[in-house]
């Protein structure tokens with residue numbers, strides 16, 4: 001897509017006002033999100049919807065459920081199956097052997113978007129022979145993304161690029177073994193869908209809901225400021241069992257956070273950490 | 278490390294690498310600004326360019342890191358696969374949203390966000406390239422009082438991008454390669 005036309009630019013003060021209104025009429029608090037990124041998302045929304053700021057504020061306040069739609073369009077949902085194939089290779093080599101020692105394995109994909117990360121992990125677990133005793137929780141705030149995730153249906157166009165990623169992690173396998181093709185889409189096999197539960201959970205306001213051996217939260221915290229990152233990292237710390245693993249996105253690290261002292265670096269390049277105390 | 282109160286942006290695509298290497302090579306030992314480069318490249322080449330330049334030039338050249346302070350006397354590259362933005366608290370942020378002008382990182386996105394924060398303390402260069410990315414960003418730098426410089430299209434390996442920059446802006450300065458290099462060479466002597 002082309003960029004945002006100047007006519008749709010807003011000021012940072014306008015952004016603060018929108019954040020304030022949203023906070024008042026819903027439980028969503030965007031005040032800890034990266035401001036420039038969020039501002040561009042608002043501008044993009046205005047451009048796509050052909051609205052101005054006054055329209056937007058009116059709609060948020062007066063139109064029922066508009067704010068849910070708005071928030072859903074603000075968050076960045078871009079994802080892929082086997083995103084950063086090298087990460088999944090590292091997961092297979094460095095984390096799976098540990099997971100194998102557990103009788104039951106609980107995994108959390110936080111900010112799971114449309115489910116690709118959770119399903120990729122399920123496939124990896126299956127290929128390692130431990131899917132049977134594993135369960136994956138995928139959580140997100142976007143109802144639309146959660147709905148797609150639950151269906152496990154992706155366009156064949158997407159499947160094509162996911163196949164390339166997959167073959168980099170499992171070169172001798174067939175990606176087609178993991179889904180059933182329909183006309184112009186594919187549905188992820190039931191054996192995987194039955195091992196993943198998608199539900200709504202807000203990293204900003206909700207609390208720990210289970211204890212996990214592996215938490216993945218990739219490409220979510222880049223949209224948060226440092227303080228919110230800290231809150232979320234504490235939430236993950238509380239949700240991990242001792243010697244459990246935390247995986248962040250390829251541009252997210254514990255480097256700038258004190259909590260790093262409670263973790264051991266397992267893969268520096270792909271940001272895999274193990275809770276050691 | 279001291280936060281930079283001035284930022285110099287460089288956007289380049291196909292055919293710009295050699296000039297970028299040359300102008301970084303000509304930098305004085307110390308300069309006051311932060312220099313920030315978006316070079317369109319394949320995700321496969323991730324951080325090789327920064328690493329080899331950093332080793333060759335023995336200076337602070339690094340990929341821009343999310344939420345990191347933007348410091349004086351540093352050269353930053355936008356990492357492959359993410360848009361690079363400037364935040365109101367003078368830090369970087371990365372963003373994996375949709376490609377802009379078929380590009381991520383997009384030059385427009387960096388220029389546009391840096392312009393609104395650094396305003397007249399922002400200087401932007403647009404160099405050789407085969408697409409339109411950066412032109413709109415330049416015009417925004419201009420709108421917010423920054424300085425805009427475009428590589429002379431006659432000297433660019435591929436002139437599409439500089440030409441688009443000229444078409445999109447009001448009063449760009451169009452410089453030959455030698456002028457661009459000399460700007461960086463004399464960085465701390467001007468101002």
Ligand SMILES: C[S@@+](CC[C@H](N)C(=O)[O-])C[C@H]1O[C@@H](n2cnc3c(N)ncnc32)[C@H](O)[C@@H]1O
Nearest residue numbers: 075076079111113140141142202203204218219
């Ligand atoms: C770019 S996607 C990441 C998907 C996947 N983890 C990956 O790396 O490809 C970011 C997701 O985080 C979700 N998100 C944003 N804010 C959130 C919050 N406060 N709580 C939970 N999820 C959130 C968005 O809805 C979006 O689906």
